[in-house]
Amino acid sequence: xxxxRAPRMADIAPFxxxxxxxxxxxxxxxGRRIVHMEIGQPDYxxxxxxxxxxxxxxxSRRLGYTSPLGLTELREAISGYYESRMxxxxxxxxxxxxxxxxxxxxxxxxxxxxxxxxxxxxxxxYPCSRxxxxxxxAKPVSIAVDGSTRYQPTAQHIIDAWEPATRGVLxxxxxxPTGTTIGQPELRSLAQAVRAxxxxxxxDEIYGGLVYDREPSTALELGEDVIVVNSFSKxxxxxxxxxxWLVAPEDLLPEIEKLAQNLYVSPPAPAQxxxxxxxxxxxxxxxxxxxxxxxxxxxxxxxxxxxLGFSVPVxxxxxxxxxxxxxxxxxxxxxxxxxxxxQAGVAVAPGMDFGNNAAERHVRLAYTRSMSELEExxxxxxxxxxxxx
Amino acid sequence: xxxxRAPRMADIAPFxxxxxxxxxxxxxxxGRRIVHMEIGQPDYxxxxxxxxxxxxxxxSRRLGYTSPLGLTELREAISGYYESRMxxxxxxxxxxxxxxxxxxxxxxxxxxxxxxxxxxxxxxxYPCSRxxxxxxxAKPVSIAVDGSTRYQPTAQHIIDAWEPATRGVLxxxxxxPTGTTIGQPELRSLAQAVRAxxxxxxxDEIYGGLVYDREPSTALELGEDVIVVNSFSKxxxxxxxxxxWLVAPEDLLPEIEKLAQNLYVSPPAPAQxxxxxxxxxxxxxxxxxxxxxxxxxxxxxxxxxxxLGFSVPVxxxxxxxxxxxxxxxxxxxxxxxxxxxxQAGVAVAPGMDFGNNAAERHVRLAYTRSMSELEExxxxxxxxxxxxx
Numbered sequence: 001x002x003x004x005r006a007p008r009m010a011d012i013a014p015f016x017x018x019x020x021x022x023x024x025x026x027x028x029x030x031g032r033r034i035v036h037m038e039i040g041q042p043d044y045x046x047x048x049x050x051x052x053x054x055x056x057x058x059x060s061r062r063l064g065y066t067s068p069l070g071l072t073e074l075r076e077a078i079s080g081y082y083e084s085r086m087x088x089x090x091x092x093x094x095x096x097x098x099x100x101x102x103x104x105x106x107x108x109x110x111x112x113x114x115x116x117x118x119x120x121x122x123x124x125x126y127p128c129s130r131x132x133x134x135x136x137x138a139k140p141v142s143i144a145v146d147g148s149t150r151y152q153p154t155a156q157h158i159i160d161a162w163e164p165a166t167r168g169v170l171x172x173x174x175x176x177p178t179g180t181t182i183g184q185p186e187l188r189s190l191a192q193a194v195r196a197x198x199x200x201x202x203x204d205e206i207y208g209g210l211v212y213d214r215e216p217s218t219a220l221e222l223g224e225d226v227i228v229v230n231s232f233s234k235x236x237x238x239x240x241x242x243x244x245w246l247v248a249p250e251d252l253l254p255e256i257e258k259l260a261q262n263l264y265v266s267p268p269a270p271a272q273x274x275x276x277x278x279x280x281x282x283x284x285x286x287x288x289x290x291x292x293x294x295x296x297x298x299x300x301x302x303x304x305x306x307x308l309g310f311s312v313p314v315x316x317x318x319x320x321x322x323x324x325x326x327x328x329x330x331x332x333x334x335x336x337x338x339x340x341x342x343q344a345g346v347a348v349a350p351g352m353d354f355g356n357n358a359a360e361r362h363v364r365l366a367y368t369r370s371m372s373e374l375e376e377x378x379x380x381x382x383x384x385x386x387x388x389x
Numbered sequence: 390x391x392x393x394r395a396p397r398m399a400d401i402a403p404f405x406x407x408x409x410x411x412x413x414x415x416x417x418x419x420g421r422r423i424v425h426m427e428i429g430q431p432d433y434x435x436x437x438x439x440x441x442x443x444x445x446x447x448x449s450r451r452l453g454y455t456s457p458l459g460l461t462e463l464r465e466a467i468s469g470y471y472e473s474r475m476x477x478x479x480x481x482x483x484x485x486x487x488x489x490x491x492x493x494x495x496x497x498x499x500x501x502x503x504x505x506x507x508x509x510x511x512x513x514x515y516p517c518s519r520x521x522x523x524x525x526x527a528k529p530v531s532i533a534v535d536g537s538t539r540y541q542p543t544a545q546h547i548i549d550a551w552e553p554a555t556r557g558v559l560x561x562x563x564x565x566p567t568g569t570t571i572g573q574p575e576l577r578s579l580a581q582a583v584r585a586x587x588x589x590x591x592x593d594e595i596y597g598g599l600v601y602d603r604e605p606s607t608a609l610e611l612g613e614d615v616i617v618v619n620s621f622s623k624x625x626x627x628x629x630x631x632x633x634w635l636v637a638p639e640d641l642l643p644e645i646e647k648l649a650q651n652l653y654v655s656p657p658a659p660a661q662x663x664x665x666x667x668x669x670x671x672x673x674x675x676x677x678x679x680x681x682x683x684x685x686x687x688x689x690x691x692x693x694x695x696x697l698g699f700s701v702p703v704x705x706x707x708x709x710x711x712x713x714x715x716x717x718x719x720x721x722x723x724x725x726x727x728x729x730x731x732q733a734g735v736a737v738a739p740g741m742d743f744g745n746n747a748a749e750r751h752v753r754l755a756y757t758r759s760m761s762e763l764e765e766x767x768x769x770x771x772x773x774x775x776x777x778x
Contacts, residue, residue, distance in 0.1 A: 004501060004556065004557075004587070004588075004589055005500060005501065005644060006499065006500055006501055006502055006503035006506070006525065007503050008499075008503055009500055009644050009647075009648075012647055012648065012651060013647070014643075014646065014647040014650060015647075015650050018650070039454075041453050041454055045450075045451035045452065045453075046451075046452065051447050051448070054447050054659065055444050055447050055448065058440050058443050058444050058447070059440070059444065061434075062434035062435075062629075063434065063435065063627075063628075063629035063630060064430050064434075064628045064629045065428075065430055065628050065629055066629065099488055099631065099653060099657075100653055100654060102651075102652060102653045102654055103653065106652065110395065110397075110524060111394060111395055111398055112393060112394065112395055113395055114395035114396050114397055114526065115504060115526060117395070127651070128650075128651045128652075131651040132651060132652065135499060135525070135648075135651070135652070136395065136524070136526075137503065137504060137525075137526045167393065168393075198393070199393075200393055238452075239452075239453045239454050240451075240452035240453045240454055240455065240655065240657070240658030240659070241452060241657060241658065241659060242488065242631075242653065242654070242655070242656070242657040242658075254403075255394060255398050257403065258398075258401055258402070258403040258404075259398075259401065259524075261403060261404050261407070261517075262401060262491075262516070262517045262520040262521060262524070263491060263495065263517075263521065263524070264488060264489055264491045264492065264631065265489060265491055265631070266629065266631070267631070268488075268629070268630060268631040268657045268659070268660060269629030269630065269631075270443065270629070270630060270657070270659045270660065271657060271659065
């Protein structure tokens, strides 16, 4: 059976950042000290209330399969969160709990796209969006974006890129890797352009709770036809627990449910019971403190990178990434990433993980480490850059 | 976006048994007592050692993403289990931890089959196998099996059914819904037939630990080209935790790894740390006691069903199901299932969940309830049948 591979596998790339991380671990094992800014994982663990709820569930419950759409109480808690935090009424019947945001993408794209279908998305973007689209034999079509449109597609982009095979548009706000958001007026124009073409609008709000300088909002405000994917990994600091959710038009939920039954039976029960504590007032208060700390880190990191000569044309308003142009220092950001790691002991992600659009001139830095580590990272970058000049 | 559905969704059926269960819950809410024999979930919760390990991990660890292939220690523990329990040496490098056995099927079939490819599997079989194949735009091709070949395909079936588009064969031993196994000599002939055609052999061993009257064995004995899927849900009683594993040829693991990164980042961390305790001698001793209890239930249920007039041509040697012919009582097993539920208060699964091959003449009964409940179920069935004659 050697070389018996599905053709799709040739189009699905591994995360290059994993190789950076592996090399970093190896250097550490050899005694080097490395500043880690490569992985999109909060340095905070799950809030203690969440951990305690998980422990209580393990002690007191059998933890069998739940409904494929998740615990009713958790769907209700998310509905309540939308209402109290963002003033949007979303009935629990439109909400499905998923195995991570990845699981949500599997269910949404699995039920909506197939062979010969095309899905518009920005470049740079989160690589799994492209790859999951390809997994279902549909074609991800990239819209190259840059600082001139805040690294986000505009309605005009959608209008220009739309083809007969286009089925919908995937947006992300705040976006990975750029951290930029889409304002509600722009979102409205984008939704309008998609609706006029009978397509679907899928919005990745995985970093939805992590916005700075503004109140969080959701594309669900725009109408009942919008599909949103969210996660307990980032704002709620529950990465390893593998839990997310989606909101979809109510008539799509039966399709989502049968696909969930078939693709993973139900989301993990320990994480679901733990997540019930994620919406307690004291948990949310703690998460707000953590959000403000991420904001302080951004406020330090972005100007520091600019002063070193990295280009950051748009100040990121959310998530915990800076997508920084390194064109002054290198023509090939993948090679630059390795030099940074080996010579300066700083681990970052190469642009190539996020697409093909000027990827060789960009790196992504995650501010998922303490302020003192970020300061050390900047010092090391400064020394490395000065030595090279 | 109304009615914008991927064509595949028309071919993916929901589990009809879920509707039976929902109706059963409704009847219970109205005060009826129901004997549940419909769902394939052990009545035992995870062993206490596993629960304690999970709690300890939650207390002491941050529980971030693990490697996409899972914790090294867990891969090693599974390798050790194969060696000590089944005398087969499987290097940890061939083992991937997955998000349930469902996750394992996603990774294996996602990397091996695509449009125009065909995969042979028996009918009846576990419905997700068919549906996941369809999700990847490949075609599940059914081999109708019955009691004459112990509800398992033979090498001759494979030879007869093989077409130019055939890429491989999926076997299940013990199988859901029939509980029958494939002996090592038959497995060897099947593997030979597949190898001679340059196909892949994928063996579902989800119920691998749950065999009666014989020692457990694995298709991995047959050679390094065999792919096996297993689960912590059934023998290890960890259904809601969503953890499984796969064993594949070593050169397929890089493909498996990149697909795992993209489809779900990593398997759930709480479950992985908990599962480390699944292979402790005291845990395995407890699981053996539970296995013997399943055997006692089978030894009660199969003759009881036969004496009532159900046909069970092959005594199931594993799993916790009886696939029973109900042709003496009804021409339509789906209607019969509803009558049984409403009139006798016994919930079972209709044959249609497992395929099209004489599905209307079969129901599946799960012996995942206590002996006293099974006895009550049989009494109710007896009264129902006598009343109808």
